[in-house]
Ligand code: FAD
């Protein structure tokens with residue numbers, strides 16, 4: 627057993643070590659934190675360069691090594707949660723004994739505030755593209771076998787394409803592939819597929835190019851970002867979701883997570899604002915879910931309905947909100963999530979403050 631690198635920052639900072647058998651090399655990251663999961667570590671290796679970024683609270687701990695020998699493309703990851711240990715098991719190409727793991731690359735063994743790290747991208751293949759509404763599609767991309775990455779609930783990634791010689795980058799929020807299939811994240815390891823609901827703006831800069839990609843083409847996907855934490859959902863009794871247009875996307879995983887993992891949850895209510903009925907994303911899935919799970923209710927509000935619409939109308943307003951936001955019990959623990967066009971979100975936050983909801987009870991998704 628060889629100790630390759632020890633902590634530079636004293637006993638409480640993370641460190642890593644490695645060991646080997648005939649056929650595998652195991653890299654062990656000691657985070658010294660308890661709330662570590664499979665979505666806490668992002669691993670990429672290309673040729674002989676190995677990169678593992680571990681998110682520890684608001685910090686990023688990087689292991690970045692030029693490996694001394696070749697390994698196979700795929701690898702496995704295990705997390706020992708109660709001690710905060712991450713094990714990455716690389717398969718040797720040849721059954722030789724390694725004298726050293728390799729040489730440190732840029733920023734190896736460094737712990738820096740996450741906000742100070744740049745985004746890292748890997749190329750993902752477009753697997754499928756499916757129409758959801760007249761202008762919105764469900765895109766599925768596949769991570770390379772040499773990447774381990776799980777986007778935490780409530781977080782987004784950046785997609786990057788080179789358009790006429792210029793790199794264009796826009797943020798998108800991964801969703802589950804459906805509201806009705808069994809929700810497996812973040813339990814399922816090695817999940818290689820990422821789904822996005824993306825609205826194509828005909829005069830937009832990025833989305834028409836994305837829409838022109840063929841199945842099998844590549845798009846670069848960044849590591850996740852965002853300040854929502856699922857810990858906000860712990861002990862929650864009432865969850866209210868206010869979504870407008872594609873502002874629905876962060877709600878998808880939050881909804882699935884809450885219904886699956888929060889036992890004390892009594893009610894989840896979604897108020898979904900759109901221009902017309904044709905714009906409503908996953909309407910029949912939402913209605914089926916409401917039928918199937920009595921804890922979930924959905925209300926659609928249209929800002930430009932046709933004359934035969936019998937449902938709620940207009941923009942976000944005090945009247946709509948005060949009626950909608952009735953908690954299932956007095957003093958129940960409440961969270962309100964809001965996302966949509968900036969004027970919608972800003973107006974919503976203002977109205978929620980007027981209705982005496984505290985900052986802790988509101989989470990807004992913004993740029
Ligand atoms: P843009 O070029 O930005 O144009 C968008 C629209 O505005 C077009 O109709 C365009 O004609 C019009 N426009 C552009 N400039 C002007 C102007 N100066 N004056 C008037 N009109 C103008 N979108 C999704 O579909 N799904 C998601 O999951 C998603 N997640 C997001 C997550 C985050 C954190 C954020 C901040 C945004 C998210 N978005 C999402 C929005 C997404 O990032 C893009 O803004 C969107 O796809 C539009 O990009 P575009 O380059 O195609 O259009």
Ligand code: NAD
Pocket residue numbers: 782799825870871872873874875876899900901902905928929930940941942965966967968969970973991992993
């Ligand atoms: P849209 O133009 O179809 O509008 C949907 C609804 O939003 C309207 O029916 C209306 O009720 C409301 N709305 C629109 N403009 C409003 C205004 N000025 N005041 C009050 N309410 C208003 O929406 P879209 O084209 O789907 O756009 C969705 C927006 O959500 C985009 O701006 C996108 O960037 C944003 N988004 C943000 C995130 C995030 O920050 N995490 C994620 C996804 C989408």
